[in-house]
Amino acid sequence: MPIHSGPPLNDHIHAAPVxxxxxxxxxxxxxSxxxxxxDYLSDSGFAVENLRIVGHxxxxxxxxxxxxxxxRAAVIGMAAGAWWGLFIGLLLGIFTLGTAWFGVIIGAVLIGTVWGAVFGYVGHWATRGRRDFSSVSTLAAEHYDVVCTPEFGSEATRLLAAMR
Known part of the structure; x- marks a missing residue:
């Protein structure tokens, strides 16, 4: 019998195993x-490789x-270009003798910054205002079931009951 934290999920759709x-x-x-x-089951020594967390x-x-x-797109592009420039500068700096490596790194960062700004500006300009905002996408589920293989199900249920 499933343990629920919160209002019970009584309909038959939510009761179906994955x-x-x-x-x-x-x-x-x-x-969470x-x-x-x-995590509690893992800390209790349960074989967690038999579990799945399923979002519905x-x-x-x-x-x-x-x-x-x-x-703003140009500034973001500048920052990304600077990081790429630093990366390329470090790679090229490996093959540079003496103190010239510092100049190679600075040059690569500057070039990366300029090209990053250009690509950021042109990339946003090309959208012609169809996406004038920045955002972050995530996935969210209405609820989550912890499911287990049948041979370990009763042990997992017993351990979770002791968790409360």
């Missing part, structure tokens, strides 16, 4: 609670983080 080879041992409203249950009713959530202008 696969015929697994049984639901607990259901949670958020991922499901992760905590698996998955949706994407896009958090808008700010306005994107061509100037």
């Amino acid at each position: 696969d015929a080879g697994y049984q639901i041992i607990a259901s949670y409203r958020d991922y 609670a499901a992760q905590g249950a698996v 009713d998955i949706s994407t959530v896009e958090a808008v983080t700010g306005r994107m202008t061509t100037a």
Whole structure:
């Protein structure tokens, strides 16, 4: 019998296991609670390779983080270009003798910064205002089931009952 943290999930859709080879041992409203249950089982010495955390009713959530202008795109491009320039400069600096390696690194960072700004500006300008914002996308599930192979299901259920 599944252990629930929060309101019970009574409909038959949520009670169906992910696969015929697994049984639901607990259901949670958020991922951190499901992760905590698996961590508890791991700390208890349970064979966690027999577990899965299954998210149901998955949706994407896009958090808008700010306005994107061509100037901001150029600045972001500059930063990315500087990192690439540093990387290339370090690679080229390996083959440079004496103190010239410092000049190679500075030159590569400057070139990377300029090209990053150009690509950032042109890349955003090419969208012609169709995406004038920045965002971060994540996946979210309505609830999470911790499922287990049948041969270890009763042991996992017993251990989770002791967790409370």
